[in-house]
Amino acid sequence: MKNSIIKPFWILLFFIFLIWERSAAGLNSLILPSIGESYQALKEIALSGILLESFIITLRRTLIAYGLAVILGIITALLLYRFKFLQRTFRPLITVIQATPPVVWVSLAVVWFGVADDLTPIFLIFIVSLPVIFVNIFQGLEDMNVELVEMAQAYSTPRYRILKEIYLPSLLPALVSALSIAFAFAWKSSVFAEFIASSSGIGYQLSRANSMMATDRLFAWTIVLILFMLFVEYYLLEKLKKHVSRWKND
């Protein structure tokens, strides 16, 4: 696993901060707030309680929709893998969903659900993450080593053991990668939907900061979004990845 944050990244980050600070010094904070100003804004939203409140709202929406997408994505992948006629029927539909820009989905959601605080973000997250989960799991199924299944059958292994001890472990890497990619999609879609059509959550706060020209706040919220994404990707998922590939010799 070369994925973990390593030293060179910290050096890069240092240079990014340096350039940021240098550029901000010569510019109006409306255009580019300095690190100090952004930090101040972050402190403000944290202390006022908006940070935690909005974060929890966005996280809740993301988890509900993402969870649904994960479950349905896996079920769809299994069904389409198992039944070729379903595959021929529905496979193109998934590509269609994938090809439709998120902004179209949000517009449709607003038309369908009105400015529904929860429903619009949840719908968007779901519709954007579902194909990602599906495609990864489906690929995992197609890449599965059928020779191992045949070996198990040659030794009269019952079906449920084949599922549990061959299908599941061989799908785990695909599942983890699906979870990881889809989470990034879900998190961003969530904020996007809130930005357009919601009156709560981080996305909504971003849109407020934007309309008030509070660029320092915009930066503060962005930092929150990025930090959380980094935490999920490099801490939670990294642990999971290590666990599922512990038998790999590298």
Add this chain to the structure above:
Amino acid sequence: MTKEQIMLKLKNINKSFQDLTVLKNLDLEINQGEICCLLGPSGSGKTTLFRIAAGLEKADSGEITKNSDPRFAYVFQSPRLLPWKNAEENLIFVQKNYGLESEKSLRDLLFRLAKLENFKTAYPDELSGGMQQRLELIRAFAVKPDLVFLDEPFKSLDMKTRMNLRKLITVIQAETGITLFLITHDPEEALLLADRIYIMAAEKQGIIKEIKIEKAREKRKISDPELYQHLENIMDIFSDLVSDLEDAGDEIKRLF
């Protein structure tokens, strides 16, 4: 254990893949306790016949008779080990299907015989190719089988490892009377191991000759007149099958 009891009998087996007929009206039988070799060049249908006999593939037509309900084990050409299970867990995985998972001493013995006793907790990825092949081999015996199918199990192994593994299976076979059905394309290997050899050729879509060898296995040497005679016969059969390239001579001359 009576020697003449039939373990597996195939009658009138036919198998085609699309337009290609691989097996045509094929008959074959293996007695209990016997080592039976399928000998033939690549593409002669050995593996197909094998897979049909083992029940991994269906014949288009024909009849397969087994002695009561024998337990089969299969050694694949390239090891099919579960990468997420360590060496011992790979044996337990198949043992569980027959309620044999508590037979640790059997596993230990097999690990010792295959010189893998220090690698019980190693994952397949951590083993060399030869070690994986050995693990694949002992997994078959871990289920106390009645019949083991061995699909070129010694292919791509060096001479010494081959000899060791041959020794290993013949020792187990001699002590247990487990029937072995072995694919090889090495005539010498077949002659040294088998009680019965079936020679296959793609041109005939099946078996073209059956050889029975009476001489005790442990006394065999390839230089024995009996074995040597068989070897010559086998060579003759195969050289008849070597395609005649005479008419290509002119073209070769022209193009080079």
